[in-house]
Each structure stands twice: as structure tokens, then as C-alpha cells.
Amino acid sequence: MKATPARRRGPRDARGLRVLVTGASGTFGRAICARLTGLGAHVVGLDLTPRPDDPVEVLACDITDDGAATAVATAIDRLGGLDLLVNNAGVGGPAPAELPPGAEVRRQLDINLLGAWRVTAASVPALVASRGRIVMVSSRMAAMQLPLAAAYGASKRALVAYADALRLELGTHVGVTCVYPSAVRSPIHDATAAAGLSLEGMSSYEPLEGVVDTVLRAALGRRVRRDLPTTRRGAVEFFLARHLPSVTDRIIARTLAARARSGAFEGAELAAGVVGRHTETR
Structure with missing residues (x-):
């Protein structure tokens, strides 16, 4: 009797994988690029301001410009195709929901949502041809909004909606996964802190390595996952925000009230x- 072949376990082999990473010179991007390169993948990055010590070749690219498609085409040409796109580029900043949307709001929406849309659209033909994958680095705030940062949460929630539409349109050929980090210490929080709106007491920081591990899990897992929080706590928060939003609303509202009354702002x-x-006196 012929033996049944053993089922393959563990992640896919990254060797030779052709990868494009946006925001490649930032905190997340550099770590993602370094890990993938260390596993044998061929990686090219895109960033507005490449750094001389970037771990991979990074092409200068403004993803808020429709001309970003040219840089994407150059990257794909250098890679000889594309197996994986990691939409990692993102910015944060102060943006209370009660105030009119200004330049800061438009900047976050253009980079976090429309920038990913531009890069993805330019990458679709190559990804369809290779039956590749797309990983969207979203945020816990896509599911559980925090106050005083409405633009970031709105942009990340919209990014997830865009990923959902991609999954429906491309799912026969391309896997699409959203990754949901919570808070990681990085320069993305600097603008909010400078405006006196730090939410330090409302988030627990997680290690960068866990975010990178989750991105690799999305990229190299045998099964394409739809949504991946980056920590156990994040998974609980994600579940509550999706299924018991009134609970998370009350927790966040109480924390905000305590911080406001303590003089944190x-x-x-x-x-x-x-x-x-x-x-105010009641």
C-alpha cells in the first residue's frame, strides 16, 4: 500500500521570494526588510526619504503622488516580478474628531489609505501573475478607536475596508491579510506627543519583534489569514471591539475622563x- 505523503508543516520557504515593502526606512519597515532578507527573500523598499544604512535597496517614492506607480514598476522590474507586497507606510498625528479636517487629516488619509491604494493598484498585475500575497499593516485602532486621533483610526479602518474589497476582487489569485499592531515605541507618536495629546496611559506598548513576527506569519503561513492581531492582548481587544463595542467604548471613555481631569492634557x-x-462644574 502506497504511503500518503506527509503533510507539509511550518511556514513557506522565503528563499527567492520577491518582496516590495513600503515605508521601508521607518521603524517597522527596516525590521521587516531585515528579517525577510535574512530568510533569503529578495526585497526592495519604497520610502519618501531612504537612509544610507537601510538593510535593503530603497527607492525614493512619494506614495501620495500618482507618479508612485513608476517607482513600483521600477521595483518590480528589479525584482523580476512580485510575490509579496507589504503595505507598511503610515503616519500618525493629532486630529480630534470634533474639529474640522485640515492638512494633518488629509496627510494621514493620503498616506495611510490612498498611498496603500496607489501602490497596490500598481502591483496587482504582477501579484496576480505570481499568485502572490498582500499584507496590510493596519492598527488596533482600525477596530478600537482612541480619542484625539480620529484621522489615524479612520484611515486604518478605511484601509481594512479597502483590503476587504481587494479580497473579494482578487481572492481567487491573491491572498490579502490585515495585521493589527497596538502601540510600539516609534517616531510615529512624536507629533501627537508634541501637541500635548499623548495617549500614553491608554495603550500598552508591545515589542517591535512581535509585529514583525506577525507580518511574517501573514506572508509565509501555509494558509492565508484574513486578520491577525499581534499579541494575545491585542486579540482580546480585537474580539471585544468587533463583538462587544459598547464594552470597549466604556473603558476608553472612562480612561479619557480620568486623564482629562488629572491634567494630562x-x-x-x-x-x-x-x-x-x-x-466643567455640574
Whole structure:
């Protein structure tokens, strides 16, 4: 009797994988590129400001410009095709929901959502040809919004909606996974902190390595996963935000109220409305 072949286990072999990573010179991007290269993948990055010590070749590219398609085409040509796109580029910043959307809001939407859309659209033919994968680095805030940062949460939630549409359109040929980091210490928080709107007490920081591990799990897993939080706590938060949103709303609202009353936003003009409503005499 002929033996049944053993079922393959473990991740796919990354050797020879042709990969494009956006935001490749940032905190997440450099770590993702270095890990994939170490596993034998061929990686090219895109970034607005490449650094001399980047671990891979990084092409200068402004993903808010429709001309970004040219840089994507160059990267794919150098790779000889494309097996994996990691949409990692992203920015944050202060943006209270009660205030009119200005330049900061438009900047975050253009980079976090439309930038990923531009790069993906330019990559679709090559990914379909290789039966490749797309990994979207989203955020816990795509499911569980935090206050005073409406643009970031809105852009990441919209990125997930875009990924859902891609999955429906390309799913016969291309796998699409969203990864949901919580908070990692990186320069993305600098603008919010500078505006006096730090949410330090509302998030627990997680290690960068866990985010990179999850991106690789999405990229190299035998089975394409739809959604992947990066920690056990993140998985619980993701579940609650999806299925019991009133619970997470109450927790966040109470934490915000405590911070506002404690003086955490003292002198922060953008938080004046929040502070006033929580400290007014009733």
C-alpha cells in the first residue's frame, strides 16, 4: 500500500521570494526588510526619504503622488516580478474628531489609505501573475478607536475596508491579510506627543519583534489569514471591539475622563474641548 505523503508543516520557504515593502526606512519597515532578507527573500523598499544604512535597496517614492506607480514598476522590474507586497507606510498625528479636517487629516488619509491604494493598484498585475500575497499593516485602532486621533483610526479602518474589497476582487489569485499592531515605541507618536495629546496611559506598548513576527506569519503561513492581531492582548481587544463595542467604548471613555481631569492634557489647545467637558462644574 502506497504511503500518503506527509503533510507539509511550518511556514513557506522565503528563499527567492520577491518582496516590495513600503515605508521601508521607518521603524517597522527596516525590521521587516531585515528579517525577510535574512530568510533569503529578495526585497526592495519604497520610502519618501531612504537612509544610507537601510538593510535593503530603497527607492525614493512619494506614495501620495500618482507618479508612485513608476517607482513600483521600477521595483518590480528589479525584482523580476512580485510575490509579496507589504503595505507598511503610515503616519500618525493629532486630529480630534470634533474639529474640522485640515492638512494633518488629509496627510494621514493620503498616506495611510490612498498611498496603500496607489501602490497596490500598481502591483496587482504582477501579484496576480505570481499568485502572490498582500499584507496590510493596519492598527488596533482600525477596530478600537482612541480619542484625539480620529484621522489615524479612520484611515486604518478605511484601509481594512479597502483590503476587504481587494479580497473579494482578487481572492481567487491573491491572498490579502490585515495585521493589527497596538502601540510600539516609534517616531510615529512624536507629533501627537508634541501637541500635548499623548495617549500614553491608554495603550500598552508591545515589542517591535512581535509585529514583525506577525507580518511574517501573514506572508509565509501555509494558509492565508484574513486578520491577525499581534499579541494575545491585542486579540482580546480585537474580539471585544468587533463583538462587544459598547464594552470597549466604556473603558476608553472612562480612561479619557480620568486623564482629562488629572491634567494630562494641560496646555494642549487641541484637547480644550475634551478637558472642558470633563472638568466643567455640574
